[in-house]
Amino acid sequence: MIISSGTGVAGSLAGTEGDKRFPPNLGDSKSPCAKAYKAYVAASGHSAYATTPYSRVVSLYILCGAQLNAPSQKVAEGLAMKSCVATRAHYKVTNGGGCEIAASK
Numbered sequence: 001m002i003i004s005s006g007t008g009v010a011g012s013l014a015g016t017e018g019d020k021r022f023p024p025n026l027g028d029s030k031s032p033c034a035k036a037y038k039a040y041v042a043a044s045g046h047s048a049y050a051t052t053p054y055s056r057v058v059s060l061y062i063l064c065g066a067q068l069n070a071p072s073q074k075v076a077e078g079l080a081m082k083s084c085v086a087t088r089a090h091y092k093v094t095n096g097g098g099c100e101i102a103a104s105k
Contacts (some may be wrong), residue, residue, distance in 0.1 A: 012044045013043065033063070
């Protein structure tokens with residue numbers, strides 16, 4: 001999981017979940033993905049959170065990526081997807097589904 005932060009900030013979006021496309025499975029509140037989602041919600045600028053979709057098969061993984069405080073929502077989504085895909089490639093996983101944007105603002 002990779003979290004990055006840009007310098008461009010539009011009015012404060014801190015504390016909002018933005019456009020939530022599906023509820024991400026965060027698992028343990030101390031997991032890296034849960035921490036990334038909390039950072040996403042706390043971010044004051046355009047941000048996005050991408051994750052692999054939740055699976056009913058417990059043995060599968062949940063991978064994620066986030067981009068915080070990007071110049072625009074579209075840029076944040078693109079960079080969050082890039083982060084999630086890079087994490088997936090790093091762990092060399094091929095099952096469980098690809099990365100999707102779970103929420104962006």
